[in-house]
Amino acid sequence: MMKKLLILSNLPTKNTEILLYETQKGAKSIESNNIKILACDAREVDHNHILDSAGIIIGTTENLGYMSGIIKDFFDRNYYHCIDKTNGMPYAIYIRAGHDGTGTEVNIKRIITGLKWKEVQKPLILKGSWNDNFKDQCFHLGATIAAGLDANIY
Numbered sequence: 001m002m003k004k005l006l007i008l009s010n011l012p013t014k015n016t017e018i019l020l021y022e023t024q025k026g027a028k029s030i031e032s033n034n035i036k037i038l039a040c041d042a043r044e045v046d047h048n049h050i051l052d053s054a055g056i057i058i059g060t061t062e063n064l065g066y067m068s069g070i071i072k073d074f075f076d077r078n079y080y081h082c083i084d085k086t087n088g089m090p091y092a093i094y095i096r097a098g099h100d101g102t103g104t105e106v107n108i109k110r111i112i113t114g115l116k117w118k119e120v121q122k123p124l125i126l127k128g129s130w131n132d133n134f135k136d137q138c139f140h141l142g143a144t145i146a147a148g149l150d151a152n153i154y
């Protein structure tokens, strides 16, 4: 059966666009006929996309010690449409932070605890000034989650 992997992020900068692109590229690199990848701006995602997905990767910047407003809005819009319908949803997050990232991690996990989604990879925190290595880390994250879905290990 075809499974969909949804990858979403806020995209305030060119670098955050690159991270989303690399995550998508990694997911596509496994070249499975069973996995369909949808990578998009978090503002375009609604609950139908989530309910239709077998796994989710969420990217966000850390802003003022918290997830970006766009990612908070993503949860605000979709939380009650998903609750009890997406239990066990495999998910992973990546966080682009200037210097920290922990406030974002803690608070996303707090929301996701309510949704009962399943963390299948430790959060990827990309912090400090831009490093081209972030691209490889996102590529690897995308490939890992897509391969896990493809192999039914979640």
Ligand SMILES: Cc1cc2nc3c(=O)[nH]c(=O)nc-3n(C[C@H](O)[C@H](O)[C@H](O)COP(=O)(O)O)c2cc1C
Pocket: 013, 014, 015, 016, 061, 062, 063, 064, 065, 066, 096, 097, 098, 099, 100, 101, 129, 130
């Ligand atoms: C309004 C604002 C608040 C921010 N607050 C934080 C913060 O609390 N912690 C942190 O680590 N980075 C913070 N940053 C840095 C952003 O996470 C960083 O600019 C973003 O990830 C984009 O990085 P990039 O220039 O590589 O695209 C903030 C940036 C902005 C614009």
